Amino acid sequence: xxxxxxxxxxxxxxxxxxxxxxxxxxxxxxxxxxxxxxxxxxxxxxxxxxxxxxxxxxxxxxxxxxxxxxxxxxxxxxxxxxxxxxxxxxxxxxxxxxxxxxxxxxxxxxxxx
Amino acid sequence: xxxxxxxxxxxxxxxxxxxxxxxxxxxxxxxxxxxxxxxxxxxxxxxxxxxxxxxxxxxxxxxxxxxxxxxxxxxxxxxxxxxxxxxxxxxxxxxxxxxxxxxxxxxxxxx
Numbered sequence: 001x002x003x004x005x006x007x008x009x010x011x012x013x014x015x016x017x018x019x020x021x022x023x024x025x026x027x028x029x030x031x032x033x034x035x036x037x038x039x040x041x042x043x044x045x046x047x048x049x050x051x052x053x054x055x056x057x058x059x060x061x062x063x064x065x066x067x068x069x070x071x072x073x074x075x076x077x078x079x080x081x082x083x084x085x086x087x088x089x090x091x092x093x094x095x096x097x098x099x100x101x102x103x104x105x106x107x108x109x110x111x112x113x
Numbered sequence: 114x115x116x117x118x119x120x121x122x123x124x125x126x127x128x129x130x131x132x133x134x135x136x137x138x139x140x141x142x143x144x145x146x147x148x149x150x151x152x153x154x155x156x157x158x159x160x161x162x163x164x165x166x167x168x169x170x171x172x173x174x175x176x177x178x179x180x181x182x183x184x185x186x187x188x189x190x191x192x193x194x195x196x197x198x199x200x201x202x203x204x205x206x207x208x209x210x211x212x213x214x215x216x217x218x219x220x221x222x223x224x
Contacts, residue, residue, distance in 0.1 A: 021165075033211075042201065042216040043156070058211065088154055098142055099163075100212055101207045104155035 001032050003027050004105040012111045019078040021108050021111045023091030025071075032074040033058075033102065035068060036087040044091065049074055050097070081112040119202055119218040132189040134218040136202030137182075143205045145178055146212065147187050150199045155161050159187075159200075194224045 003026030012017050023032060028031060034046040035058075045058030045098045047066040055066050078085055088109050092102040120135045136145070144163045149158040162178045164183065169176045175188040189196055192200045199219045204213040 035214075040216070041186075043214040045211055045213075048211065092156075097210050099161060100145065100210055101158050101161055102156075102212060103158065106155050107153075 004091060004103060006059050006089075006105040006108050007028045008108060009106065013081055014113050015082055016080050018100065019081050019110065019112075021089055021091075021110070023074045023076070023105055025074075026078045027093060027095070027097045027103070028071060028092040029103075030071075031097060031100070032068065032093040033094075034064075034076045035091060035092065035105065036085075037107075038087050046076065046089075056081055062098065078110075081099045081110075083112050086112045088108060119200070119215045121162060121218060122216070123219045123221070125221040125223065126192060128134045128192060129195055130192055130222075132192050132196070132220055132222070134200050134220070136185045136187070136206045138185075138202075139183065140204075141206055142180075143210065145176075145185050145207065146203045147174075147185075148201045148203060148214075150201065150217070152198070156201065164185055189220075192220075192222045194222050196220060197222045 005024045007022045033048040035043045037043050044060045045063050049055045049068040065074045088107050090107050091105040094100050094102045118137050146160045146161045159184045160176050161170045162176050173190045179183045199217040201217045203214045203216050
């Protein structure tokens, strides 16, 4: 497995609370991505980063923010969690934008009650 | 917006048989990739085929790409129980080059 870890791996929280998920890589890849995976929707891109402090929105960015202060860490924050954000969240990294072959972390299962 | 659509949604075969999964997409692409996801795990990159390639092999995997029909197929030969997983196609294109994933084909290989 590529050196990607996600923490926490599981989290249960209540509606309205802030939640931060962490993605850590040891591959020194420039590009990092956050996806959510839901039944019937496949994987959808939330936000991505193309360098330290450089981020952009994906397809389903509403309600989420991200930060990348170091090459190895990419944080996803739910400012005020809602039940619709119950999902499995995956972080991915890639070295090249040209081909964009991505390596995925193990995922975080988030439940918002 | 979903770019790739896999077909079938689910496939059940016996060990030793071949498994074929198809992917159709809508817009022009730079490349198309196939990923595997075992239950409860992250996705694993299997193979990438560029838009100017028509066929590519990797071990028991064979991928074809027909850009005129905007479709790709993934063939797994001599399948094994360990091939049981969901398989996703992902297309790369557009100005940002982000991947857009299909909803996947769930493959079950019975021993």
